[in-house]
Amino acid sequence: MSSQHDHPRGAKSRRQFLKLASGIALIPLVNISSVSAEDKKLIPLMESDPQAQALKYVATQEKAQSMPGYKAGSKCDNCLHFVAGTNGCNIFPGRSVDPDGWCAVWAPKPS
Ligand code: SF4
Incomplete structure (x- = not known):
């Protein structure tokens, strides 16, 4: 067996x-x-978000152009705080922003 x-x-x-x-x-x-x-994953930042409103974040260049303090050509994509690759922003942790967006703390990337 x-x-x-x-x-x-x-x-x-x-x-x-x-x-x-x-x-x-x-x-x-x-x-x-x-x-x-x-x-x-980052959560898209909405213009209606209280933190976004506090810093006057807008998601388009068209809207940005009517904002006080806006400088021609300034947008998230060329901002010091923008995180390329994820569309993140160091000012809004955990959120993504539109590369064509803008907010009141925009600062130029060093060239
Ligand atoms: S800090 Fe810069 S990247 Fe962030 S929302 Fe404002 S303009 Fe855009």
């Missing part, structure tokens, strides 16, 4: 099971890491 332990197919099946089990064990880790990436 032979058991699964001393049969070559049993060893192969056990290896396949362990391989499959280790793959299953990794699935939750993959999902957790993708959730973490989601958490790091």
Whole structure:
């Protein structure tokens, strides 16, 4: 009488099971890491946000041109506080701004 332990197919099946089990064990880790990436996404800054209003943030150049203190050509994209790649802004942590936007604390990027 032979058991699964001393049969070559049993060893192969056990290896396949362990391989499959280790793959299953990794699935939750993959999902957790993708959730973490989601958490790091920036939330678009809305003009209606009280912090945006306090600093007169507007999302377009058309609106910016009518704002007191606006200088021609100034926009988030060429602002010292703009974070290229994520459209983030150091003045509004966790938020993204429109590259064509503007606010009252705009400062030129050093050239
Ligand atoms: S600080 Fe600069 S990048 Fe941030 S919202 Fe104001 S103008 Fe845009």
